[in-house]
Structure formats: C-alpha cells, structure tokens
Amino acid sequence: MTLSQKYENEAGMLAGISPSVKPGSVAWRSPSNIALIKYWGKRDFQLPQNPSLSFVLEKSFTETSMEYRYKGNKGSRNLKFDFIFEGQSNSAFELRIRTFLKTVTEFLPFINHLEFKIGSRNSFPHSSGIASSASAMSSLALCLVSIEKELFGTPKTDKDFFTKASFIARLGSGSAVRSVYGDWSLWGKHIIIRGSTDEAAVQVNKEFNPMFKRLADAILIVDSGKKKVSSSQGHKTMNDHPFAEVRYRQAGENIKKLINAMIIGDEQSFIKVVESEALSLHAMMISSNDGYSLLKEATWSIIDRIREFRIKSGLFATFTLDAGPNVHLLYQQKDADAIKAFITLQLLNLCETGQWIDDRIGKGPEKLY
Ligand code: PMV
Numbered sequence: 001m002t003l004s005q006k007y008e009n010e011a012g013m014l015a016g017i018s019p020s021v022k023p024g025s026v027a028w029r030s031p032s033n034i035a036l037i038k039y040w041g042k043r044d045f046q047l048p049q050n051p052s053l054s055f056v057l058e059k060s061f062t063e064t065s066m067e068y069r070y071k072g073n074k075g076s077r078n079l080k081f082d083f084i085f086e087g088q089s090n091s092a093f094e095l096r097i098r099t100f101l102k103t104v105t106e107f108l109p110f111i112n113h114l115e116f117k118i119g120s121r122n123s124f125p126h127s128s129g130i131a132s133s134a135s136a137m138s139s140l141a142l143c144l145v146s147i148e149k150e151l152f153g154t155p156k157t158d159k160d161f162f163t164k165a166s167f168i169a170r171l172g173s174g175s176a177v178r179s180v181y182g183d184w185s186l187w188g189k190h191i192i193i194r195g196s197t198d199e200a201a202v203q204v205n206k207e208f209n210p211m212f213k214r215l216a217d218a219i220l221i222v223d224s225g226k227k228k229v230s231s232s233q234g235h236k237t238m239n240d241h242p243f244a245e246v247r248y249r250q251a252g253e254n255i256k257k258l259i260n261a262m263i264i265g266d267e268q269s270f271i272k273v274v275e276s277e278a279l280s281l282h283a284m285m286i287s288s289n290d291g292y293s294l295l296k297e298a299t300w301s302i303i304d305r306i307r308e309f310r311i312k313s314g315l316f317a318t319f320t321l322d323a324g325p326n327v328h329l330l331y332q333q334k335d336a337d338a339i340k341a342f343i344t345l346q347l348l349n350l351c352e353t354g355q356w357i358d359d360r361i362g363k364g365p366e367k368l369y
Contacts, residue, residue, distance in 0.1 A: 182364030
C-alpha cells in the first residue's frame, strides 16, 4: 500500500470533531535545507523524477504557530483562517497557504471543521534569495500533524509522525519534504536506503565520517531578487528535456557515490560529485527547450575563487548552488577562521551589499509548543 492510500484510508477517522473540542495552539520551528543531489523534474502530483539528498540548515528557519478552534460543520467546505507573516498580512503567502490547506484536507479532513489563526516568521531576511518554501511548508505540515495528534492521538509513534509530516509537507513544496528531520535526508526511492520512497523523505542514518557531520555552509548572496523563472516552471521544462533520462540516471548514481564518499571520508569524490550536481542542475536549465540561466557573473567568479582557494590552501572547500545565483560554500567547522578570512578578503566584494549567511548543518525541527 502506498502512503497516499494509507492516509486516504485513515482519513475517515479524522473527519468528525465534537463541538465541545477545546481550542488549542501549536507551533514549530522548521529549517530550510540545501540539496547536494538535486531534485529537478516531477511527475504526477509532487512526485520526484529522481532521488535527492540534502542536509537541513541550523540558522535558516521558519517559525509557524497555529491556533485552532471549532468552526462547526456548516459551510465546512469554506476554509477559515487568518494569516499574519512577520506581523503583517501577506496576500501572496496567504494564497499559497490556502491552496496547500485545500490540498491536504483530503488526508486531514478535520481542517474543514476548524478555524485557524496562523502566524509565521523567517529567521533570514525575506529578500535574501533564500527559498523559504521548504521551511515554511514543513513548519505548517508539522503544525497540522501536531493538531491531528492533539485531537485524535495519531500518528502514534514518532516515526509515523515525521513520515506523515514529510508526506504532507511535500504537497506544499517538493523540497519541504526533506526539512522534517535533522542532519541528512533522502527523498525518493533508492536501492541503497531501506524504506526510501517517492512520497516522503527518510533520515539517512548511515555512519558518515565525522567530517561530514559537521559541515558548515556560508551562503553567499549574489542576488536577492525574485528569480526570472520559478522552480515550478523549471521542473516543467524537464518534461520535454532532451537530456532528462540521462539526468535522472546521473542523480541516482551520484547518490550512491556521495553516500559512499561520506562513509569512507573521501573528500575528493565528495567534491567531484557535489560540484557536478550543482552545475548539472544549471546545465539542465541552460539546455532546456526554452534555455535560460539563473547564474550571474559573480556566481562564476565565486566558483573560480573557491576552486583556486582549495588548491592553494589545501583546505576542504567546495560549493553547491540552489535554483538561483547564490553560492553555498561548504567547509569544515574546524577551518572556520581561515574560511571566514577568505570570504572577507575575496568573496564579499562579489556579494550583493556584502551579504552572506553563516550557516551549518542543523539538528532539524523543534516543537515550540
Ligand atoms: O521544492 P521546489 O519545487 O521549489 O524545487 C526545488 C528544487 C531545487 O531546490 C533546485 C533542488 C532541491 O532538491 O531542493
């Protein structure tokens, strides 16, 4: 049985709410994540064409609170909620939440009998070029599954709780699926990770060499503006992409290579795979039928300087890219002093208003109440 069938079957038990249900509130802090093996291309509803692997960040997160009270069955098809983002209304985010809540009601039908007050804030500046959909959607999903737990006592185990939160988060944003666990997560069926599935992420509990458990991520902001082509449009370009099948196969092979490199502590293979993944993602955009690039000159200069610095210093320093021009410089926390000096001297002049975020691998989401 697929997770979707399981949750559909269980939905009947989550439909009825007694009018005497007490109002309540829950809140979660949930991180953003950065994929080293990229998800690019989807099928059906929010299912990935290839597996992806990421780690969650520590300092880039969203906090979401949800107050709920009984609304009754009348007009139960009309969602009722207020949404405040960082103290103000925000119609674009509100629309996204409305669509998300409507979508997940199939699996969490109690949503129709409650009214909500939702409040949300990000730890990172709104216009920093950091995608907030992973942290925002995962924090909402965690709140919803917590409300299920308060009202119905399910999901019973922690494992089931986080699997469901990951599944629900996926319906809001693909990459949000990997934000419900600490450290490393894999999304998508892959032979080397038992229990992996396209419908939800799993935490990767392999014995990685310690150097990969303490990676730091300096996010160098090259451009904080809105992307000219969104990720959802980008995923669509894979539907008729001449290299699609090769790309999906490459991602699967790279997962194997990367996990193996992290287990045996092979820095060179790690760097090779990670940089090739970052550039392959952008190569897909450039070589799609409507070819476009999100990279800027400063992105290339930063990449060149990181590679030169690695050769000259002999330190572990590599990069990855998200679907945008900003560069994630990955390094080991023990080298923080040397790396920060390098950033200050050679990279900040390439960043928009000298902006960067000093982040690292995080421990995953936290329930605030
Ligand atoms: O979650 P979406 O639909 O915004 O897609 C994001 C895809 C990448 O960020 C480019 C890669 C990934 O795996 O997170």
